[in-house]
Amino acid sequence: MSARVESFELDHTIVKAPYVRQAGTQKVGSDGIVHKFDLRFAQPNVTNMTPPVIHTLEHLLALNIREYAEAYDHFEVIDLSPMGCQTGFYLIVNGSAEVSEIIDILEKTLNAGLEYDYVPAATEEQCGQARLHDLEEAKTWMRYWLNQNQKDLEEVY
């Protein structure tokens, strides 16, 4: 990462979504490290998620992925944010996580998300645009991800 934008150096025409990809590491302090992961749901320049779907997934993922990450004591979640291109999310963790570990906590998070019959924190107090949600279509994307083979999700190209 540092003074370049890693995603601008990824050839988006050859990746095969959905996948989880290690997208960079950065040293913090004398012995700390943060890892960044590219959680790609939609095929770049072919398909994308709608803004309400992205927003609902952001709420469900941000709320629950921290809890499932607690099963691992060598990393913790710093941030989960959508990509401006509407095809996925970036996950930033404190510590060294493996792609397979991220796939594991994401699967648990998405399975938990399917159980919701409302969008958590979708009020004008807690959210910047409370109307912009689509739980049903978000569940369609969650099921799409969960129907993938875990090994296939590790294959980026």
Add this chain to the structure above:
Amino acid sequence: MSARVESFELDHTIVKAPYVRQAGTQKVGSDGIVHKFDLRFAQPNVTNMTPPVIHTLEHLLALNIREYAEAYDHFEVIDLSPMGCQTGFYLIVNGSAEVSEIIDILEKTLNAGLEYDYVPAATEEQCGQARLHDLEEAKTWMRYWLNQNQKDLEEVY
């Protein structure tokens, strides 16, 4: 941050955009720290940026804010990502930065953005949705930010 979602605890009905807000800190390693900032452009639940504007701002900010951060040797940029609610961005830095320092580098980054007559890295190779950009409307939001008084940007409520 850690096992809760800081933004769900912010009362979005009382903030006054635009502003820069310290949105959390997290320890990394034995002596490292990351700081997260809420760069709020649009008033929550009142207005929002469109997806092409968000995406163009993401490119221009991500590309240039790292360079302006290099003038400060006590922090560096880890990530800049849009909010799913379409009202702003989260900036994550390695090190302890002050709100005034973030306002300073953001102002320099936005001024640099106004000089562009194309969106950098908006190709199908470098970007996940190369068509989804709006440079002119993004410049309108950049000018809106730059027209603010720097001290007012530090006022959140």
